[in-house]
């Protein structure tokens with residue numbers, strides 16, 4: 001059935017709950033007309049409607065401005081479930097558990113980095129393992145992998161890949177509690193162990209950027225971001241490890257659903273009660289994957305700093321290569337939210353969605369707490385990316401969340417049909433962007449035209465007071481797996 005979302009305010013659309021369709025709450029979409037129109041061309045909105053029928057869902061099923069269709073749940077979506085009576089779902093987190101982004105700043109200027117752009121991109125490309133089956137530089141024994149899964153970013157820091165200044169500015173300080181390696185299959189371990197410290201492929205990247213615009217001086221200063229200086233954005237997740245955890249627990253959930261009398265419009269929504277044995281096990285395994293990803297991004301950060309030290313012949317501290325923030329965009333965890341004036345504990349599923357908490361939430365690192373949580377929104381290798389700041393309206397509108405990117409608008413196969421490697425490289429080169437990628441298809445599938453307009457996505461978030469602009473970053477060098 002086709003339903004047209006009704007406009008309920010500027011950049012806000014809703015589909016009312018229809019109990020005949022099993023919907024328990026409305027669907028809320030944050031988008032401008034163009035972004036909404038695009039969403040209506042695929043299954044995005046239908047998927048968000050399906051999500052609204054999951055038992056225990058609270059408030060509304062959220063689609064953010066970068067929303068597009070995904071496995072069961074849309075990417076760019078938020079689903080909050082009552083922690084006692086609601087469900088937890090592997091598909092609501094996604095396959096790449098704790099896929100996320102982190103931003104490093106520096107005091108290097110654009111001119112200086114451009115003068116050695118090929119050197120730095122080449123050095124980064126050779127020192128950071130990338131590609132589909134890429135292996136990291138470390139060999140982990142069974143017990144060492146357990147330590148990674150429990151200690152998260154602190155495993156990497158304890159092994160010389162950074163300092164506690166880094167963990168201070170990660171979501172969950174880069175180490176979520178109550179991860180349990182015993183809930184992880186041998187298959188996940190086998191896939192994951194060799195891959196720690198690798199970027200992966202396709203949409204995962206490392207990007208050298210310049211700070212093009214400052215929109216919030218106070219916040220930019222707190223983050224150490226200055227116009228004209230160079231930043232590095234890293235995007236990757238938990239590799240084959242998280243993928244296998246997701247696969248394993250999708251199967252567990254599919255099999256357990258009848259036992260809990262759950263029936264849903266799409267089997268890809270497979271879920272189990274949050275407090276059930278299966279729910280607990282998934283959460284503990286998923287948390288292990290969160291920790292894997294934080295350790296992974298930390299190792300890549302270390303090698304990035306070493307590359308810059310080599311190429312610019314200065315130390316990491318001279319270069320002021322501090323971590324600004326690290327945030328997950330595929331995650332589910334219990335948080336306190338006010339619903340109709342009453343505080344409740346909810347399992348907030350963010351799939352292709354970034355936490356965007358306003359000032360004074362305890363979860364925000366102390367240096368940023370009075371301002372709001374930094375939010376990182378990548379765009380594409382040929383357009384902008386944004387630093388935002390979480391704002392109060394995010395709590396009522398989107399369970400403290402905003403977009404995680406521009407969002408894909410063109411399939412990988414269509415990109416391959418429409419563009420060649422030379423087209424893409426040439427148009428990047430014309431913009432002064434140097435790319436090194438492992439595969440030809442990787443370049444073509446990631447063409448900037450394959451993504452929506454990140455500035456439009458960010459405007460929606462900004463105008464609604466969900467997360468507001470701090471700085472605009474533009475790429476000058478990119479590594480793609």
Ligand code: 5GP
Nearest residue numbers: 203205378379380381385405406407408451
């Ligand atoms: P996802 O996690 O959904 O794969 O990707 C997150 C977002 O990253 C995408 O929606 C897209 O907007 C953005 N993105 C993909 N490739 C690049 C890139 O090379 N550079 C930047 N800055 N953003 C990218």
Ligand code: MN
Nearest residue numbers: 099100235329
């Ligand atoms: Mn991602």
Ligand code: MN
Nearest residue numbers: 096099236237
């Ligand atoms: Mn990913």
